[in-house]
Amino acid sequence: MNKILFFAHLRDEAGHESVEIEAAGKTVAELKQMVAEKYGIQKLDTSMTAINEEFSSNDEVIKAGDTIAFIPPVSGG
């Protein structure tokens, strides 16, 4: 299983701070699409992704037990 963490407005859109999901073997891009559909999140494709607190590209493949965080860039200032 994998733990998925949502930051900032993604959490409000998802309705959860974190969820458990089976994502091993999927790429980050695939996971984003799956999560976006399942939790009704609109702009997940532009979000940054951390696997185990390390920035990861859309091509990275997720392993069992990895914790994935979606951190959307924000622009306020």
Place this chain on the structure above:
Amino acid sequence: MNKILFFAHLRDEAGHESVEIEAAGKTVAELKQMVAEKYGIQKLDTSMTAINEEFSSNDEVIKAGDTIAFIPPVSGG
């Protein structure tokens, strides 16, 4: 083995940000005395102690693998 972390001026006094030490079975009070002598730290007795990121009293007994952090209260403001 146990990892010991020094915060704020304790790090300057100890000359290290962290050290590895064998502390299993010792109380926090005993560890404080040992560390104070070994690293020449003056005011360790008034420092707060966290074991695995949880505040712990001087009577608490340390287990193998525990990470211990010494966080000195500071008064500037």
Place this chain on the structure above:
Amino acid sequence: MSERYSRQTLFPPIGKGGQEKIRSKHVLMIGAGALGSGNAELLVRAGIGRLTIVDRDYVEASNLQRQQLYTEEDVAEKLPKAAAAEKRLKAINSEVAITAMIADATPEKLAELIDGVDLIIDATDNFETRMAINDISQKFRIPWIYGACVGSFGMSFSIIPGKTPCLNCLLKTVPLQGMTCDTGGIIGPAVQMVIAHQGAEALKILVEDWDAVRTSFVSFDLWRNQYTSMKMSKAKDPGCLSCGEHPEYPYLDVENMTKTTVLCGRDTVQIRPPKQQQLNLQDTAEKMKDLGYQVKGNPYLVSVEMDDNRMVIFEDGRALIHGTKDLAQARSIYQRFFG
């Protein structure tokens, strides 16, 4: 001077040598809103040698809740932020050479201002300007510090050309509809927390303590008690068009910029985003209503009433800002919502 900065020179990583370095440096601050006013005050108090601060907006009542250089009097006088900031900063520290510019930080403006600058601090409210800062930073090899916040959430990252990944490595494209303070709200402590991170990084860079510069991307949520440090060792993209092997600095190219035109003979500015968008007009209308604006719409457009302006938005992201001929003001209004 020695008495004034005594508490800072007592801090060993700065010391008297570091203070001399701070005094010899020039920081370019892009924006004088919440992050800009806080970061500017911090550096001016710390004794920076020269500060250039650029902003296109006026002080409004809704700024006072979090923008620390401004007072009710500045609102009453409708002072430009750059001018109001300069006045306060000079009262705080008359030893600092302050240049305040009432201007839109376009790529041309940035290129004009970059000469002699040691560090750029990002205090803007939109990604288009950030991407231009990022390209300027790479082209002229000047570090910059990204910072942003919305609600109780915020983030910061230090970008050192030749060493760290750049913002274009991370984002690949300008995200339309990044959350802004005008859509998600903002609390003062989140602003202060971003300033704390940007300010500490700035001091490290100014005293040239390169080993101390944070290499991770920090994000936090003060209301939800979260703090996260994302390691960036795999983030650098060798093919990045901003910092890669064959840089093209795409965001300095006018082709990739939001275009603004005053419509002939009318008190209206047209705004066209760099790429065609496919906006969901119904969502946009509802969001604007939630924000308290009076909104009308039809299948082709959404019309939003503001104090002195009316904004009409089309499905492709194009907008008309009625009630102004000022390009910078129109861009400012647009980027409040599409930041």
Place this chain on the structure above:
Amino acid sequence: MSERYSRQTLFPPIGKGGQEKIRSKHVLMIGAGALGSGNAELLVRAGIGRLTIVDRDYVEASNLQRQQLYTEEDVAEKLPKAAAAEKRLKAINSEVAITAMIADATPEKLAELIDGVDLIIDATDNFETRMAINDISQKFRIPWIYGACVGSFGMSFSIIPGKTPCLNCLLKTVPLQGMTCDTGGIIGPAVQMVIAHQGAEALKILVEDWDAVRTSFVSFDLWRNQYTSMKMSKAKDPGCLSCGEHPEYPYLDVENMTKTTVLCGRDTVQIRPPKQQQLNLQDTAEKMKDLGYQVKGNPYLVSVEMDDNRMVIFEDGRALIHGTKDLAQARSIYQRFFG
């Protein structure tokens, strides 16, 4: 008002209801130094109903590097901090009822001010006052927020009577020679970071979002890129004399306080700490020399020359402050070094 706080009411955990609550609350700020001026500005901008701010000191040149309400003019006029703070805070937000007190926050003074207060914010520079705040908080069931910083290091903890452990649970005793900004230096960003934490906790408490209040003890080092959250579930001491089953509020007892006396017929104040100490005079002398003071000593005492005063320290922690008859000023000088 709605326009002024619009970005704050847009933030869902506050909203319009939360804004009304903030408006109806009274905060007591102990200290108007770095943390005090920053926290006060934050709450005044956020639209707090009433703020009482207490400080015993005058604005000095060395404050300007990090104390955000003050200007060079305040230094030139030697204004008391409370008065200078009040002037600036009123210019920022004339809707807030501000009471500024030039006073030493003794237990008696705290007891006098506590009536009607919803929250106390710690912005003091010494543990003796903090322990008195802690006891007042427990006795009158008013939450308080501990905050402190030195160098690039800082910490914060929210103390809610009946819910969290209290400062006396954690410290058991007043640590003599806690590091202060006058001995370890301080950088502005560390101040801002503590304010960000105290300010967010304050807003949560003021809008009564109790579930959001942080239960852990935060500490951080901005130069060393550290951030740590210490869980406090085991910290509450049932036998604590401040918050335990049989409270005695020891720090409201004059027996446990630093005693100050004007020496008869002389321009000198004697200071006697609550418990006999055993100071290492040689260490003390060297530390003072490192701080840039002119120091003389013999085996029985250390004498330190300051601008208008001379401080003589004895091995038992007793001190004479020459050149003043002002008890508060003398305590202030003493607690700069023995905070």
